[in-house]
Amino acid sequence: MTIILGIETSCDETAAAVVVDGRRILSNVVFTQEELHQSYGGVVPEVAARQHLVGILPAVERALHDSGVALEDLDAVAVSHGPGLAGSLLVGVNAAKGIAFARGLRLVGVNHLEGHIYANWLLHDAVRGDRSAQRRPPQFPMVCLIVSGGHTELVLMAEHGSYRLLGRTRDDAAGEAFDKAARMLGLGYPGGPAIERAAERAPSRRGHAAPPAAFQLTRPWLRGTYDFSFSGLKTAVLRLAESQRAPVKATGRAPTTRPSDVLGSVPVSGPEQAPLWVTELAASFQQAVVDVLVGKTVSAAAEFRARQIALAGGVAANRLLREQLSAQARAPVICPPIPLCTDNAAMVAAAAYYRLEAGEVAGWDLDVNPNLRLPYTNSGAC
């Protein structure tokens, strides 16, 4: 039995967890900084780093307490050392080093993206409220769609630790596109959940109306590649949002020939109060992003005869993406339960277990690497 303390501070969640044999969660503590960054409309790196400093030891203490495991029972300490925000990563790496050094424990440096992938190895029933226990480990070869705030990568995994890059975003990451579109629509931060909630209120999604033709967005297919591009969609949302708002600003009321006639006027903050045109635009944007992510992932899984498809990263929490990928893929789709899609430390401990199995231990000179990549066997996207 290998008991690992995982630590995660790469962005705006201060997290610690205790995991047995890379799969069984004994505790999983996440202190989110969401509220702190909300007023800025995004993560402020220095504020995030300082908040990690405040939260990291309480998070570790709580994780050990909740797990019933004492420091001397641990086998290793694992920590995300990149990619992410340098100042944030430093807090986690230094805390992990201190604990490992003081207790003579092995230290494992984990790639944050590998952590997201290995959230798929964690047993579901350990998460309160989720009854869909999934006991069999994921099967290789596996096509994995990593969709987070900073990354969108389609990867073929032949075995533990073996990654072939099939495609990646050429501009914005999917999560970044959600965050930017949400800001343009006045929906607040973080954008993914806000767009999702707003889209659920769209009359066309609820079967009450046809989707407004003006809001039909072109899908950026980049045919012949497994690459993605989301910046055009973001710009399209901006233009449409401006066209909805401008006449209101000028005349104090909506024009008579645009979708806002029927749907509402200027947006106020938050998905629950958003006017109907915002909900329709959010739904249309979400559908366009999901269509491309699903289309490419399904094709890659077929081409590479994947036995499974895995979703990973914060955007994997998106219900439409989960549903449509499962509905369209031939291979079985696995995805972590929603709380394990966004940043957490259980996924770090899970990835570390397989690194330890392969004999990989970090030295005391472990550094952070804000641009750390997965160790791809090929040099770039096809």
Ligand code: KG4
């Ligand atoms: O993996 P993650 O927690 O942090 C990074 O490693 O970046 O991903 C955060 C991203 C944010 O862009 C957030 O808007 C997005 O994941 N996200 C979602 C949803 N929940 C979080 N995007 C779409 N739908 C969601 N339900």
Ligand code: ZN
């Ligand atoms: Zn992440």
